[in-house]
Every structure is written in C-alpha cells, then in structure tokens.
Amino acid sequence: xxxxxxxxxxxxxxxxxxxxxxxxxxxxxxxxxxxxxxxxxxxxxxxxxxxxxxxxxxxxxxxxxxxxxxxxxxxxxxxxxxxxxxxxxxxxxxxxxxxxxxxxxxxxxxxxx
Amino acid sequence: xxxxxxxxxxxxxxxxxxxxxxxxxxxxxxxxxxxxxxxxxxxxxxxxxxxxxxxxxxxxxxxxxxxxxxxxxxxxxxxxxxxxxxxxxxxxxxxxxxxxxxxxxxxxxxxx
Numbered sequence: 001x002x003x004x005x006x007x008x009x010x011x012x013x014x015x016x017x018x019x020x021x022x023x024x025x026x027x028x029x030x031x032x033x034x035x036x037x038x039x040x041x042x043x044x045x046x047x048x049x050x051x052x053x054x055x056x057x058x059x060x061x062x063x064x065x066x067x068x069x070x071x072x073x074x075x076x077x078x079x080x081x082x083x084x085x086x087x088x089x090x091x092x093x094x095x096x097x098x099x100x101x102x103x104x105x106x107x108x109x110x111x112x113x
Numbered sequence: 114x115x116x117x118x119x120x121x122x123x124x125x126x127x128x129x130x131x132x133x134x135x136x137x138x139x140x141x142x143x144x145x146x147x148x149x150x151x152x153x154x155x156x157x158x159x160x161x162x163x164x165x166x167x168x169x170x171x172x173x174x175x176x177x178x179x180x181x182x183x184x185x186x187x188x189x190x191x192x193x194x195x196x197x198x199x200x201x202x203x204x205x206x207x208x209x210x211x212x213x214x215x216x217x218x219x220x221x222x223x224x225x
Contacts, residue, residue: 001158031210037153042201043215090153096210100144100163102203106155 004105020079023093028073037090083112125222132189134219136202150199194225
C-alpha cells in the first residue's frame with residue numbers, strides 16, 4: 001500500500017481567492033492523479049501529474065484554473081484559482097506505485113462562500 | 114468521463130443481511146476495482162479483479178466480473194453498521210499508471 005497525506009484536510013474560502021492543496025506520498029511514484037468530487041457525486045479526473053513534465057488535463061479542466069506542480073517523485077500540489085462556489089468539492093490525489101491498485105489520499109474538503 | 118454505472122444508487126438494509134451492488138461499464142478493461150468512501154473522506158481500496166478473473170473473495174466481500182456483459186457485482190455478506198458508506202467501482206483500461214474511471218457509486222446504509 002501507500003501512505004498519502006493531503007493538506008489542508010478542509011478549508012472554507014472566499015470567492016475570488018486561491019487555495020493550494022498539497023499531496024505527499026511516502027515513497028517515490030511516477031504518476032500522481034488529481035480528482036474532484038462534487039457534492040453527492042462521483043470522482044472526476046482533473047489531471048495527471050508526471051514528474052518532470054507538464055500535467056495533462058482532462059476535458060473541462062484548464063491549467064489557468066487548476067495549476068499543478070510536481071517538483072519531485074513524492075510530492076505534488078494542486079491550486080484551485082479564482083474560486084467560486086461551484087468549486088466547492090472534495091479534492092483527492094491518488095498514486096499508482098507501478099502496480100495496478102491506486103491509492104487515494106484522505107481528500108481536501110473545500111467550501112467556497 | 115464516467116464510464117461506470119452502479120445500481121442501486123442507494124441501498125438500505127438491516128444489519129446481518131447481505132448487500133449486493135452492481136456496476137456496468139462501457140469499454141474494455143484491464144481490471145476493475147472497488148472502493149469504499151465513508152462520509153466524504155478518502156477512498157479505501159477494497160478489491161481488484163482482473164479481466165481474466167471471474168470471481169474474487171476478500172473476507173466478507175465477494176466480487177464477480179462478467180466481461181461479456183461488461184458488468185461486476187460486489188457482495189457484502191453479514192453486513193454491519195460500520196459498512197455504511199458509499200461504494201464505487203472504477204475501471205482501468207490499461208495496466209497501471211493510468212487514471213481510473215469511476216462509476217456513480219452506491220450509498221449503502223446498514224441499520225443496526
């Protein structure tokens with residue numbers, strides 16, 4: 001398994017501001033994934049973060065709104081920029097350690113007022 | 114985009130009963146994984162079944178996979194109140210290092 005931590009665990013933010021979410025893994029991984037889970041919904045992939053290259057974004061998600069950094073093999077950040085109430089969601093990072101099982105962090109619960 | 118569809122969307126049972134959740138998907142897969150999520154927290158991995166497997170057990174969990182019908186089921190036997198959670202299936206079209214495609218989930222309530 002993998003031990004994944006996320007910071008912050010939750011936050012309440014004002015619209016128009018930005019929040020950076022951190023994801024730390026206990027071992028080196030090639031790929032990290034960022035998902036969004038809107039209230040009462042399932043998970044939707046935002047982007048794939050590969051160390052040393054630009055993140056790959058899914059349709060409907062853009063770098064200006066969700067910039068991602070991947071400075072090394074154990075860490076990534078996702079920023080939610082210029083937030084609006086529609087950004088209120090749980091944001092989760094996950095990793096695949098080269099096998100098939102994906103492990104998820106505990107999530108960051110964001111409420112935008 | 115979401116590939117899987119779970120049914121039922123919500124299920125309420127008495128403690129001790131069995132709970133069955135179904136998942137259907139649209140494209141070919143390498144494996145299918147089931148996750149549990151308690152109260153909007155992180156996802157806990159329950160079980161992975163590969164495309165060449167038909168059934169798998171883990172404790173009180175039994176998963177089946179029918180690739181001809183593109184469907185899977187998760188059976189929880191002798192349910193407990195602590196099993197109350199949302200359950201998601203997720204498909205992996207390749208073999209690792211690729212993002213999963215999640216179904217909509219089933220909210221299970223086990224009443225003591």
